[in-house]
Amino acid sequence: MSNDFEVTVPVRAPAAAAWALAGDPARVNEWFGPVVEVTIIGDERHAVMGNGAELVERLVDRDDVSHRYSYEVLSGIPGLTSHKATIRVDVDGDGCVVGWRQTATSNDPDYDIEGRLRAVMTRGLEQLRDQLETAQ
Numbered sequence: 001m002s003n004d005f006e007v008t009v010p011v012r013a014p015a016a017a018a019w020a021l022a023g024d025p026a027r028v029n030e031w032f033g034p035v036v037e038v039t040i041i042g043d044e045r046h047a048v049m050g051n052g053a054e055l056v057e058r059l060v061d062r063d064d065v066s067h068r069y070s071y072e073v074l075s076g077i078p079g080l081t082s083h084k085a086t087i088r089v090d091v092d093g094d095g096c097v098v099g100w101r102q103t104a105t106s107n108d109p110d111y112d113i114e115g116r117l118r119a120v121m122t123r124g125l126e127q128l129r130d131q132l133e134t135a136q
């Protein structure tokens with residue numbers, strides 16, 4: 001396990017459709033189950049989780065042409081000294097591949113963001129895929 005990893009899922013839907021959903025930071029709660037409410041204030045996303053926790057993230061590095069955006073967690077995940085994630089959608093034939101990369105640092109030498117997040121991220125991307133493919 002590590003503190004720098006990526007999860008990807010192939011999707012049988014056009015990249016533009018995937019980007020319209022995955023690329024909209026205000027819509028993460030529509031496909032990522034742990035997030036129940038999202039508010040965007042300037043360049044910050046406030047994501048309320050099902051357990052009541054709130055993540056505050058700064059939206060950075062958006063590129064609508066390349067279908068990529070990144071965000072940094074400012075608060076809400078204990079033990080982190082830095083965290084950056086990137087959502088991307090790449091064309092793949094008639095469909096696309098959606099990727100979600102996480103990079104983190106911590107003062108705790110045993111911190112393992114992959115161990116904490118890989119399974120839930122995979123389920124989220126699978127839910128995204130299922131929504132997009134059902135809409136086709």
